[in-house]
Amino acid sequence: MQAFIKAVSYYLPQKELNNSELSALFPEWGVEKIAGKIGIDTRHIAAENEFASDMAIAAAKKLFKEHDTAPTDIDFILYCTQSPDYFLPSAACIIQDKLNIPVKAGALDFNLGCSGYVYGLGLAKGLIVAGIAKNILLLTADTYSKFINAKDKGNRTIFGDAASATLISTDGFAYIGEFELGTDGKGADKLIVKNGALRNPEKNVDVKKDAYGNEQSPGDLHMDGPEIFAFTSQEVPVLIDSTLIKNHLKKADVGQFILHQANKYMLEHLRKKMDIPVESFYIHMANVGNTVSSSIPIALYEAITEKPAASNEKWLLAGFGVGYSWGATIISFN
Amino acid sequence: MDIEKFISELADQYDDIDTSGFTSETLFKENEEWSSMTALSIIAMVDDSYSVRLTGDDIRKSQTIQDIYNIVFSKSTV
Numbered sequence: 001m002q003a004f005i006k007a008v009s010y011y012l013p014q015k016e017l018n019n020s021e022l023s024a025l026f027p028e029w030g031v032e033k034i035a036g037k038i039g040i041d042t043r044h045i046a047a048e049n050e051f052a053s054d055m056a057i058a059a060a061k062k063l064f065k066e067h068d069t070a071p072t073d074i075d076f077i078l079y080c081t082q083s084p085d086y087f088l089p090s091a092a093c094i095i096q097d098k099l100n101i102p103v104k105a106g107a108l109d110f111n112l113g114c115s116g117y118v119y120g121l122g123l124a125k126g127l128i129v130a131g132i133a134k135n136i137l138l139l140t141a142d143t144y145s146k147f148i149n150a151k152d153k154g155n156r157t158i159f160g161d162a163a164s165a166t167l168i169s170t171d172g173f174a175y176i177g178e179f180e181l182g183t184d185g186k187g188a189d190k191l192i193v194k195n196g197a198l199r200n201p202e203k204n205v206d207v208k209k210d211a212y213g214n215e216q217s218p219g220d221l222h223m224d225g226p227e228i229f230a231f232t233s234q235e236v237p238v239l240i241d242s243t244l245i246k247n248h249l250k251k252a253d254v255g256q257f258i259l260h261q262a263n264k265y266m267l268e269h270l271r272k273k274m275d276i277p278v279e280s281f282y283i284h285m286a287n288v289g290n291t292v293s294s295s296i297p298i299a300l301y302e303a304i305t306e307k308p309a310a311s312n313e314k315w316l317l318a319g320f321g322v323g324y325s326w327g328a329t330i331i332s333f334n
Numbered sequence: 335m336d337i338e339k340f341i342s343e344l345a346d347q348y349d350d351i352d353t354s355g356f357t358s359e360t361l362f363k364e365n366e367e368w369s370s371m372t373a374l375s376i377i378a379m380v381d382d383s384y385s386v387r388l389t390g391d392d393i394r395k396s397q398t399i400q401d402i403y404n405i406v407f408s409k410s411t412v
Contacts, residue, residue, distance in 0.1 A: 030350070033349065033350075034369070034371050037371060038371075154369070154370055190390075211370075211390075211394055212368075212369050212370035212373065213369070214370075224390045225370040225371075225373075225374055225390075226370055226373035226374045226377055226390040226393055227389055227390030227391070228390075229374045229377055229378070230377050230381075230387055230388060230389050230390060233377070233378070233381050233387065234387050265371075265374065265375075265378075266374075269378045269381070269382075272382075273381070273382075
């Protein structure tokens with residue numbers, strides 16, 4: 001049994017935060033210059049009463065509508081989020097009910113960020129190849145905006161909220177190839193929300209400025225951008241080379257490289273370092289920002305529309321970030 | 335490695351402030367332009383020009399351009 005991507009859709013919350021609004025909020029800070037470098041004009045922000053599972057459900061409904069699929073077709077839900085509704089139960093169970101997916105379906109949450117979509121494809125492929133499920137709904141959704149301190153200009157500039165839905169099945173438009181994965185928990189404190197869960201329950205403790213002047217409390221999202229950039233510059237080229245080898249491909253055999261849309265500056269640095277031509281390196285983040293686990297499916301959706309793949313064309317998908325966690329695979333179009 | 339070349343490469347990562355007075359003793363983080371974006375640009379420049387992986391901690395513990403140069407030099411294989 002082989003696993004294929006059959007359909008992809010995504011959802012963006014209505015409210016936007018554009019660069020001029022950021023500029024008005026932080027007049028002393030060169031938002032336009034920084035946002036220009038990282039390639040983001042606007043980002044979407046979940047409403048106060050809108051949570052990640054609501055967005056995942058909206059993305060799934062779009063997928064059912066856009067791709068003529070019924071909830072009754074689904075026999076497994078994989079839900080990737082770092083913005084859980086509750087400590088328990090798994091939001092995937094709530095999603096099953098709200099989407100009227102049959103009670104015979106399996107469902108689970110998994111907690112990953114920027115690598116989450118690739119891991120989700122890997123888990124879905126495993127379930128299909130093992131004969132456990134046939135039509136898997138892979139959902140990704142995050143609302144990092146709810147973790148970011150209102151005065152943290154850096155993270156507010158980078159991150160946007162979004163959700164995606166992907167149907168993985170025994171047939172579809174692109175075969176899912178071999179995977180390379182990796183983990184290095186030494187980077188855990190480089191991108192973290194330290195307080196608010198069980199180990200450090202106290203949320204509203206001392207707000208301090210980080211090394212770059214962003215105000216954060218330990219209950220807020222903290223990202224050491226330069227350190228993550230350093231990790232990425234080192235690890236991603238190795239990840240991509242090993243994924244190509246595992247799939248018996250050369251760089252030139254890949255029609256599009258779709259990397260986690262972290263920021264344009266980082267992506268351009270990686271592209272040049274790996275010597276990938278600009279036309280084979282898809283970037284789509286100007287109107288969404290860094291949407292964590294939804295960035296690859298959003299870019300994939302847009303790339304399929306904008307640059308339809310030729311028959312037998314291979315695309316490489318690579319995610320990397322919070323954890324540290326990383327993963328890549330090849331999808332091969334029919 | 336040539337420190338004069340390094341100073342000029344580092345100065346190129348600043349867009350707004352006047353860097354013509356940069357020397358090895360300049361406190362490169364003590365100016366109004368300094369941000370995580372500048373730190374990230376310096377890491378990228380060092381990766382491109384010297385194939386050295388500078389970490390966020392390397393930047394954090396450096397004060398002068400000489401400090402950061404010494405770290406790059408110690409990690410460099412050329």
